[in-house]
Amino acid sequence: MPCYDAAHAMLQYGTVSAVLQGIAEASPGAPMLFDMSLERTCPALLADVRIPRLCPVDLMSLLPRDSAFGCAEDGSHQWPSLFVAPAGSATTLHVDTYHMRFWMALLKGRKRWVTFPPEHVHDLMPADSQAFPSRFKANLLSLNSTAQHRVRYAWDQRWEGVLNAGDILFLPEGWVHQVHNLDLTIAVAGNFVDRFSYQAHLGWLAYHALTMRDPARRNSSIAMLRAYNDPGFAENKTKGFQSTPRFKLCDTEKSVDPSPFDVWAWHGKR
Numbered sequence: 554m555p556c557y558d559a560a561h562a563m564l565q566y567g568t569v570s571a572v573l574q575g576i577a578e579a580s581p582g583a584p585m586l587f588d589m590s591l592e593r594t595c596p597a598l599l600a601d602v603r604i605p606r607l608c609p610v611d612l613m614s615l616l617p618r619d620s621a622f623g624c625a626e627d628g629s630h631q632w633p634s635l636f637v638a639p640a641g642s643a644t645t646l647h648v649d650t651y652h653m654r655f656w657m658a659l660l661k662g663r664k665r666w667v668t669f670p671p672e673h674v675h676d677l678m679p680a681d682s683q684a685f686p687s688r689f690k691a692n693l694l695s696l697n698s699t700a701q702h703r704v705r706y707a708w709d710q711r712w713e714g715v716l717n718a719g720d721i722l723f724l725p726e727g728w729v730h731q732v733h734n735l736d737l738t739i740a741v742a743g744n745f746v747d748r749f750s751y752q753a754h755l756g757w758l759a760y761h762a763l764t765m766r767d768p769a770r771r772n773s774s775i776a777m778l779r780a781y782n783d784p785g786f787a788e789n790k791t792k793g794f795q796s797t798p799r800f801k802l803c804d805t806e807k808s809v810d811p812s813p814f815d816v817w818a819w820h821g822k823r
């Protein structure tokens with residue numbers, strides 16, 4: 554099973570249909586789209602996307618464009634984004650950075666999600682010694698009796714389940730995860746900071762501002778902390794905790810029937 558590195562897998566192709574065709578033809582090294590900003594590359598699709606009402610806020614995207622991660626110079630945003638992946642592919646094990654929360658609406662196919670609560674981060678063989686590592690050496694695809702005792706311990710505490718087309722997944726901040734595409738999958742997703750994850754997000758930024766060796770990454774965390782604490786942002790912060798104006802939310806009043814987007818009830822382990 555090919556494993557792609559979530560941190561480096563955002564690939565750009567001419568058109569979404571070219572990617573779908575490449576996957577359908579099963580060409581070797583079939584292209585995929587990972588976390589491709591709809592606003593930047595597919596604004597026509599973005600017009601049809603509704604954000605789940607459970608995740609109506611992204612405080613980070615309200616920061617001034619020169620400090621917010623994921624906000625480009627032209628003011629466009631990283632999320633919501635598009636994922637298209639061939640059957641049989643999988644991400645590496647990782648945690649989303651900035652302590653951001655995550656939602657994913659699966660439109661086609663099935664994805665098997667394997668996740669671990671944050672307390673198991675250090676059982677899963679982090680690839681670096683950071684307090685908040687984002688990449689791991691443990692590979693769940695080749696977990697066998699020789700896997701380290703701590704990895705097998707974490708494995709027993711996992712939450713896993715199959716996300717089906719029409720389901721929405723919510724992943725809290727700091728959860729380690731690896732995702733297996735059981736079929737050709739198409740999904741729309743977003744990372745976000747809301748009032749429940751804001752303090753953890755600030756803690757992540759403060760930690761990185763103090764420990765990052767790379768000056769560019771250190772300075773970007775410092776700039777974000779400054780921007781959140783700027784008195785000019787205070788009103789934005791209060792309003793931002795209620796809603797994010799650019800988000801068009803799902804009209805749940807009209808969809809009393811939970812389909813097509815049901816909230817994914819965990820099944821499988823636990």
Ligand SMILES: O=C(O)CCC(=O)C(=O)O
Nearest residue numbers: 559588636644649730732
């Ligand atoms: O659905 C996927 O392929 C992976 C999504 C993911 O792990 C992420 O965006 O962090």
